[in-house]
Amino acid sequence: MKIWITRHGQTDLNRQKLMQGLTDAKLNETGIAQAREARAQIGEIKFDAVFASPLDRAIETASIIGGVDRDEVHVDARIIETDFGRYEQCKYTKMGPAMTLYWACPELFPAPKTVETIESMVARSRSFLQEIEACDYENVLIVCHGGIIRALCGYLEDRKNHIKWRPKAHNCEIRVYESVNGTHRFIEKYRR
Numbered sequence: 001m002k003i004w005i006t007r008h009g010q011t012d013l014n015r016q017k018l019m020q021g022l023t024d025a026k027l028n029e030t031g032i033a034q035a036r037e038a039r040a041q042i043g044e045i046k047f048d049a050v051f052a053s054p055l056d057r058a059i060e061t062a063s064i065i066g067g068v069d070r071d072e073v074h075v076d077a078r079i080i081e082t083d084f085g086r087y088e089q090c091k092y093t094k095m096g097p098a099m100t101l102y103w104a105c106p107e108l109f110p111a112p113k114t115v116e117t118i119e120s121m122v123a124r125s126r127s128f129l130q131e132i133e134a135c136d137y138e139n140v141l142i143v144c145h146g147g148i149i150r151a152l153c154g155y156l157e158d159r160k161n162h163i164k165w166r167p168k169a170h171n172c173e174i175r176v177y178e179s180v181n182g183t184h185r186f187i188e189k190y191r192r
Contacts, residue, residue: 002187003132003156003177004047004141007149007169008061009034014171017092021084021147027060034172035064041190042174048137053080053144061172062143073143078128082121082147085114107161118151122162125151133179153177156184 009031013020027035042065050066051074052058062073084090087099095103098112111117125148132140144152146169154163156177169175174190 001133001135001137001179002139003129003179004042004045004139004174005149005152005156005177006038006061006065006141006143006174007146007171008055008057008143009064010171011057013089019084019087019090019092019095021081021088022055023089024055024057026056031057031061031171032064035061038172038174038190039065039067045139047139047141049074049132049135050141051076051079051132051143053077053148055080055145058143058145062141065143065172065174066141076128078124079142079144079148079152081145083114083116085112085116087112087115106163106165118163121148121151122154124148125155126162128152129155133182157186158184 009027011020011025011031012028013023013025015028047066050062050068050072052062054075054077059070059073059075063070066073087095101109102111106118129152149169150163150165153175157164170191176187178185178187
């Protein structure tokens with residue numbers, strides 16, 4: 001099975017460099033263009049299933065890249081963005097030391113109060129991917145967010161700390177993995 005993972009297209013909150021966790025912002029014109037460009041890059045691939053988080057920016061991106069109607073996208077709350085708590089819609093440069101250090105190096109610094117922990121992100125990512133791996137798909141597309149994608153990729157790269165924090169995923173950058181009988185391998189990356 002090939003698992004295609006991508007981050008949603010740009011929103012106005014991304015453009016303004018604001019933390020965008022559970023805020024349900026829509027794609028802007030740039031985000032729609034990014035998704036269309038990503039679809040063009042991967043060609044005529046047909047996905048057996050297209051998954052997205054419950055947030056509109058992910059569902060719209062999934063519809064475009066997946067080549068399916070919005071109502072054909074399987075929505076799963078386990079791949080929703082990280083809950084940034086009181087830092088939601090905070091400027092990247094004004095988060096303060098606790099959140100800045102955590103988001104830069106979660107291996108060393110704990111999540112501030114009100115912010116979802118790495119352990120929580122890892123647990124829901126693992127649950128979601130193990131369920132996908134039990135299915136008989138050839139190609140599956142997963143559209144999610146910049147935070148949770150780090151846990152999904154950590155699982156698919158069999159990382160000891162269960163996350164792949166760096167480099168961060170850009171909007172509509174697609175990472176392709178292979179999963180065969182519980183073993184994983186990175187195949188390629190499509191970047192706009």
